[in-house]
Amino acid sequence: MKFTLSWLKKHLETEATIDEVVKAMTLAGLEVEDVENPAEKLSEFSIGKVLTAEKHPDADKLKVCTVETRDGTKTIVCGAPNARADMTVAYAPLGAYIPGLDFSLDKKPRKIRGIESSGMMCSGKELEVDEENDGIMDLPQELEMGTPLADALNMNDPVIDFEVTPNRPDWLGVNSIARDLAAVGLGKLITPPTNLTPPKFETDQKIRVDDTEGCPAFVGRHIRGVKNGPSPKWLQDQLKAIGLRPISALVDITNYITYDRARPLHFYDMSKLTGSIIVRRGKDEKFEALDDRTYTATADDVVIADESGILGLGGIVGGEDSSCDENTTDILIESAYFDPLTIRRSAKRLGVNSDAKYRFERGVDTGGLIDGCELATQLVLEICGGEASDIVIGGEIPTDPDPIEFDPMQVNKLTSLSLSDEEMNTILTKLGFTVKHGPIWKVTVPSFRRDCTEGADLVEEIARIHGYHNLEAVSLPPLPGRREPTATLTQNRTRLARRALALRGLSESVTWSFALDEHAALFGGDNPALRVDNPISNDLNTMRPSALIHLLLAGQRNADKGYPGAALFELGPVFAGQEPKDQRLSLAGMRRVESARDWAGAEEVSALTAKADVIEALDAMGASTDNLMLMEAVGDYWHPGRSGSLRMGPKKVLASFGELHPRVLKALGVEGRVAAFEIWPEELPAPRKKNASKSKGALTLSDFMPVTRDFAFIVPEATASNDVLRAAQGANKKLITNVSLFDVYQGKGVEDGHKSLAIEVTLSPTDATLTDKEIDAVSDKIIESVMKVGGRLRG
Known part of the structure; x- marks a missing residue:
């Protein structure tokens, strides 16, 4: 929502500066996003007077002009066809930045065909103040030389852009912003009253509302004898300042009232209407809209029609066939109220966005239906002439909101503010509420504040206007007794695991807990119960069954942009159903298998790399990885021959x-x-000792040299190497400190269906150096243990 400071002052009598206005808005809860002052862009430019304009001796299309400026009399070579003596122009000094051309003038005079030129005379398009580019700006003679151009063009008017929260549709009108600023003490509310226009004739235009759910009320008025042409300069300047393009007087009036009072209106050319105006549901009808697009209105859409067919989508966009143009003499004013939910659904389905839709889907002031029509009548008669009929109402105007029973003690109870009844009454009254006092106040809610439905809402309004910054900061009382750590065991464990994975070169990611249903089905998430009824995006329409989905997509996006070899991990929830037990915490990660360019050679990423990542993370979380079982992976999204799982x-x-x-x-x-x-x-099971996941055990070192022995076993091809390692480890748990696989062989010397596994066993004595006899005894036990899992010593 944008408005200018001068526009605000039409509703608020104040001497506040733009900085004070912005501060007051922020404290009152209006989130200001940007303030732009056109005068800053034009600060280098001023009014100049052309004394002489002679033809350039060496160029037919150039003129040598003598210009009186605030920097003295300057010679400027100009190529504009309208340059002449006694002309008032926009002067740009040396070094000035020309916004429309996106370049700066040289800081020293520049020779053009042999004659020095000191500065420039600019067109409106070059200064981005209008679209005219036929020549330099021809300004009024009465402007004094040296006057800043922004002041001469009345462009010293800051534009405020702020974000409107969905619960405050009234803020989409400048009058409501002024009301809130007056309530916080920035000035006095002076919104001009809407004058009632006595009817000059009785119209025969009929209005019938068939769809009272989608459009409860339609207020119309016939004005005849209008003359539609360009709107007056003040109106054009007001609209251009906030980025709207003036079109014609009638269109500009509707746009002005839309922003001034948050009241969208529409004008119909009555010569293009046939019979009664009918508000109904669509019947799969196509029509050409004012935005140059063709739409099809269905039974889900509220349409405005006459007896010949559809005229437009109610509250969203009008039709081209009934629009006003330069030949329009009779108009019908539409000031209606449309159901916000119906508008939102239709606009989303059809992909329409308009100022009217933006306001109607949030809810416009039902009490402003007749006032909006009267204000439009007043402006049309003032600008376009004509005479007005009586007002015709189709449907029934909604009643005002119910009053609120309000206990003023709630203010202190909920906010700790100690305000007098008079202060609270003043705030509510300035905001448009009416208060009837008693032990319990009866507060009448204005029609433009339907967001207030209970006492807590009034407390919020009082605290907001009094100022949240005036709330005293009070610490919560300390809890009695011993307090447990705020972090859970799982949180502490996963923090250590995340750190371990980061040290292995993986980058942590945070992705959506939603996914596309087609992607979720690939990971076992084809459960209809996981579908989201109102997804934030079409490609995020189901709860994710695996955190790998978005990690894989992110890795591919990185590769597409020239960053291969992505290594990512994420800690987050995954879902298997709607019950609490169906939500699990997952720590997932991925590495793309890419050929690394490394002069020393780099190990290729493989399933074993992922296994090493898992082992490192589990170790960090305190799991005893040496005793885990190695089995097949869980899920058909894993490669059947290059995957596995670790289990307890x-x-x-x-x-x-x-x-x-x-x-x-x-x-x-x-x-x-x-x-x-x-x-x-x-x-992971809970540790046997407290804080087992936070600290490592004591380091045990032996004074005696360890001994290593190598073994090669023939086992069936289907035997898992982990079974052999576990069997060897269990032969003597006291002496054997490590068992590792260093070779797998199949081929000559090994019968078909079998393989040779070579392992290295480390023996670490603690009491004395091992003798050959003791080493042989342990070796025999190792061979015996491996034979129990189907292995035999290779000859």
């Missing part, structure tokens, strides 16, 4: 990892291969 038992899955299935990547539009993991932190 056959059914207790801590994590899945590996490469993702090519089918899933293709459906997501992800190119290449991706290694990923999903960790379920809430599946």
Whole structure:
């Protein structure tokens, strides 16, 4: 919403500066986004007087002008066809920035065909003050030389742009902003009263409202004998200042009232109407709209029609066939009220955006239907002439909001403010409320404040106008007794895991908890219960079953923009249904498999890289990773031959990892291969000791040299290497401190359907150096343990 300072002062008598206005608006809850003063852009330009204008001796289309300026008399070479002596112009000095041309003049005089030129005379388009570009600006003679151009053009008028919250549609009118500023003490409200226009004749135009749900009331008035031409300069300047393009007097009047009183209106050319005006639902009718688009109105849309067909979408956009033009002499004023929900649905479905729609979907003042019609009548008669009929009302104007039973003690109870009854009464009265005093006040709510429905709303208004900055900051009383840490065990664990993953080169991401239903189905999320009834976007229409979805898409977007090799992780919720137990905490991550350019060679990302990420994160969270079972991954979105899971038992899955299935990547539009993991932190059991996840155990060092021994076992091809490692580890848990796999072999010397696994076992004595006999005894136990899982020592 934009308005100028001069526009505000039509409703507010104040001497406040623009900075004071902005501060008062901010304190009253109006969020100012920007303040633009056109005078700043024109600060370098001033009024000049052309004394002489002679033809350039070496150029047919150039003139050498002598110009009297605030910098003295200057010689300026000009190519404008309208340059002449005794002309008042816009003068740009040397070094000035010309906004319309986006360049700055040289700081020293410049020779043009041999003659020095000191400055420039500008056109309106070059200064971005109008669209005229046929020549330099020809300004009124009475302007004094040296006058700042912004003052000469009445453009020293700051424009305020602020954000309107959905609950305050009245702020979409300058008069309501002035009312709030008057309430905070910035000035006196002087909104001009709307004069009643006595009718000159009785109209025969009939208005019938068939759809009272979509349009409860339609107020109309016939004005005949109007002359539609350009609007007066004051009106054009007001609209141009806030970025609206003047079109004609009738159109400009409706735009002005829309911003001045938050009252959208529409004018119909009565010569183009057939019979009665009918407000009804659409019947799959097409019409050409004023925005040069064609729309089809269905039974979901409120339309304005006559007996020949549709005229426009009520409250959204009018039709071209009934619009006013330079030949219009008789008009029908429409001042109506439309149901906000109906307007919002129709506009969203049809993709229409207009100033009227923006206001009607938030709710306009029902008490301003007749006043809006009267104000429009007043301006039309003043600017376009003519005479007005009586007012015709179709439907029934909605009643005012119900009064509120208000206990003034609520103000102190809810805000701790100690205000007198007189202060609270003054605030409410200045905001348009009417107060009837008693032990419990009866407060009448104005029709433009339907957002106020209970006492707490009035408390908010009183606190807002008195000033939130005047609320005393009071600390909450301390709680008695011992207080537990605010962070839970899972929060502490996942913080350590996030740090561990970051140290491994993964970047943390925060993505949506929603996903596209087609993508969710790839990860087992095809449950209809996960669909969102009112999604924020069409591609976020279901709750995500996996955090990998957006990580994979983000990785592909990075690759598309020239940043391959994305490595991302995220901690967040995933969903399997609507019950609380169906929401789980997931720690997911992915690495794109890209060929790294490294002179020393770089290890390629693989499923084992994802497994290492998982091990590091689980270690950080205090899990005993040495004792976990390695089994198949959970979910058909994992590559069947390049994935696995770590479990504490056959059914207790801590994590899945590996490469993702090519089918899933293709459906997501992800190119290449991706290694990923999903960790379920809430599946980790609580530690036996307090703070086990926050600190490491004591470091145990031996005074004796460790001993390593290598073994090679022949096992069936289907045997998991982890089973062999676990069997070897369990042969002597006291002496064996580490078992690692260093070679897998299939080929000559190994029968078909089998493989050779070579492992290294580390023995760490604590009491004395191991003898050969003791080492052989441990070796025999290792061989015996591996044989129990189907292995035999390779010869």
